[in-house]
Amino acid sequence: xxxxxxxxxxxxxxxxxxxxxxxxxxxxxxxxxxxxxxxxxxxxxxxxxxxxxxxxxxxxxxxxxxxxxxxxxxxxxxxxxxxxxxxxxxxxxxxxxxxxxxxxxxxxxxxxxxx
Amino acid sequence: xxxxxxxxxxxxxxxxxxxxxxxxxxxxxxxxxxxxxxxxxxxxxxxxxxxxxxxxxxxxxxxxxxxxxxxxxxxxxxxxxxxxxxxxxxxxxxxxxxxxxxxxxxxxxxxx
Numbered sequence: 001x002x003x004x005x006x007x008x009x010x011x012x013x014x015x016x017x018x019x020x021x022x023x024x025x026x027x028x029x030x031x032x033x034x035x036x037x038x039x040x041x042x043x044x045x046x047x048x049x050x051x052x053x054x055x056x057x058x059x060x061x062x063x064x065x066x067x068x069x070x071x072x073x074x075x076x077x078x079x080x081x082x083x084x085x086x087x088x089x090x091x092x093x094x095x096x097x098x099x100x101x102x103x104x105x106x107x108x109x110x111x112x113x114x115x
Numbered sequence: 116x117x118x119x120x121x122x123x124x125x126x127x128x129x130x131x132x133x134x135x136x137x138x139x140x141x142x143x144x145x146x147x148x149x150x151x152x153x154x155x156x157x158x159x160x161x162x163x164x165x166x167x168x169x170x171x172x173x174x175x176x177x178x179x180x181x182x183x184x185x186x187x188x189x190x191x192x193x194x195x196x197x198x199x200x201x202x203x204x205x206x207x208x209x210x211x212x213x214x215x216x217x218x219x220x221x222x223x224x225x226x227x
Binding site: 004031033035040041042043044045048050056058090092094102103104105106107108109 | 208214
């Protein structure tokens with residue numbers, strides 16, 4: 001168990017409303033990631049962080065912003081949710097030593113529905 | 116341009132037989148490859164990995180083969196068990212890079 005939690009686990013919201021998803025880790029890992037998973041598209045990277053206040057864009061970052069003010073929390077914000085952002089969102093952290101440095105450990109996911 | 120491709124969306128095999136899942140990549144800079152397994156309503160979990168300096172890595176019933184010249188890797192599961200039924204994602208990265216690129220996944224169904 002890599003000590004990753006996501007909240008909320010499920011959310012239904014309306015188009016145009018802001019939404020924030022939280023990822024919390026207890027492992028003190030430097031790297032954290034946000035992915036979305038959609039049928040036929042696998043896991044696509046939205047944003048990632050390589051330290052407090054250090055973030056970078058992934059392949060599908062449009063419409064999303066992130067913040068990391070402390071090591072254990074990585075927030076994903078949809079400023080104005082759209083129906084195309086209906087998806088399952090996964091947070092992940094990266095291993096820190098040896099071969100596990102390239103392994104990622106995933107949270108349980110957040111199912112977001114935008115009506 | 117999809118850099119990691121899993122061309123078979125689904126695979127069905129009989130219990131006890133071999134399951135072979137395939138993955139192709141286009142970026143020659145990738146030097147570390149991983150397979151993840153995902154059950155419904157759960158996050159993916161790491162299964163097995165291989166560095167580009169090797170062509171095979173084995174862990175129990177799971178073996179990953181890497182063919183660098185063909186930019187192809189495969190995951191073999193022998194013998195397959197019903198509990199192996201899941202979605203399998205292939206991923207690739209450069210060893211010290213901060214991120215991995217994932218394929219679209221293959222849904223494996225192992226029939227009793």
